[in-house]
Amino acid sequence: MRRAKPASSASIPSCKSCLVFAPTDHHYSPTLICPPPPSRQPTPRALVNRSSASSGEHPTPRTLYIRGHTLLPPHQQPLLQSSFRLHQCLPQYRASTCVVAALAGSQGMAAAVRCLLTVAVVLSPLLAGGGVAAGGPLSTSFYSKRCPSVQGIVRAGMASAVAAERRMGASILRMFFHDCFVNGCDASILLDDTPTFTGEKNAGPNANSVRGYEVIDAIKAQVEAACNATVSCADILALAARDAVNLLGGPTWTVYLGRRDALTASQSDANANLPGPGSSLATLVAMFGNKGLSPRDMTALSGAHTVGQARCATFRDRIRNDANINATFASLRQQTCPQAGGDGNLAPIDAQTTEAFDNAYYQNLMSRQGLFHSDQELFNGGSQDALVKKYSGNAGMFAADFAKAMARMGAISPLTGTQGEVRLNCRKVN
Ligand code: HEM
Structure with a gap:
């Protein structure tokens, strides 16, 4: 995990790739926050608090916790500690690689203010949206040239599955939720356990409960036949969930595409991140x-x-x-x-x-x-x-x-670009 650098005005990072949060709690000062590195880390980001820098002390890295775009007051932190990750709030910054820098003296503060203004403009549509951006790094036209038939294939596959059993629409919708809430919408839920690998399928909220894997397999087989090694399982699941809702009489929406598939899955993350039916x-x-x-x-x-x-x-x-x-x-x-x-x-x-x-x-x-x-x-x-x-x-x-x-x-922490892979079989990595 990248660590905060010692305070120095020269170390202030470009605000193109760093986010500045203006906390609502007056106990905190503006803080530069590092977007996560490309590899996924299970721990929260380390941050540097400006107050220690401006008071002349050598700043020590601190771990703070953020809900949406708000720094949490200390008394709320333990509640959320286990699953707090910035990249889950702002997936479009996932691939960024900037580092955290402490702000030193007036020069640092001026840079922070400039950064704050710049980033506020960039982020304002997201903030207005209440958290995760609708599309983030994904796009509506991702497969327009690469696999123009994909949406029709998924729709037809879901139509036939729902015609055979209407509950299957519900099951696929839930599968998508259980995928997205565990390290993002990356089809990690679809990976089968093997003698040497334990994935999410047998986590408490999923075992003997999540259903419909074979429906996704059948759709994937048809998509592969039309466009080999092109469409991710994560995107197929996002489209299938949208179509499931619509086929049961609910609304439809545009699905942003370009997700890639995880190379791994985590049973413990599935157990930690999915709410249970007894939740307050x-x-x-x-x-x-x-x-x-x-x-x-x-x-x-x-x-x-x-x-x-x-x-x-x-x-x-x-x-x-x-x-x-x-x-x-x-x-x-x-x-x-x-x-x-x-x-x-x-x-x-x-x-x-x-x-x-x-x-x-x-x-x-x-x-x-x-x-x-x-x-x-x-x-x-x-x-x-x-x-x-x-x-x-x-x-x-x-x-x-x-x-x-x-x-x-559907925009929670997607893998994009060269991250992950496009699985050929949704049940196993290539
Ligand atoms: C708010 C927190 C949620 C809790 C505590 C929760 C819990 C549950 C539980 C316990 C079941 C029954 C599982 C079983 O019998 O094995 C269930 C079913 C279901 N959940 Fe949720 N859920 C939540 C949110 C969601 C969300 C956000 C979605 C989708 C957007 C969703 C979609 C569904 C669907 C469609 C079913 C029925 C699945 C089927 O018939 O196969 N749930 N949920």
């Missing part, structure tokens, strides 16, 4: 924040629970021990989800319109019929109540916000 609102906000997604993005994306099924093991506690639950709904679910056993018994997540992508999920929350504890946390007297209410009465607003949030989620 604070945890959900923090875990989505870790990815550069706002609470509004989180509440919109949770609307994916308007489709699909869940296993008894994931909501058993909720239907027995939660107070904020409709009693009739709880006893109905208890009939097929016993106190002991039946872990794999399925129930619809949205019982009203299980196979339609609509806003009924939010109506369920308002009548205390969220299936997961984490779902009901979005309407439990907290910060998301008002938004849930709006979405429940305005399907168009939900659809528009969901599409925007999906585009932002």
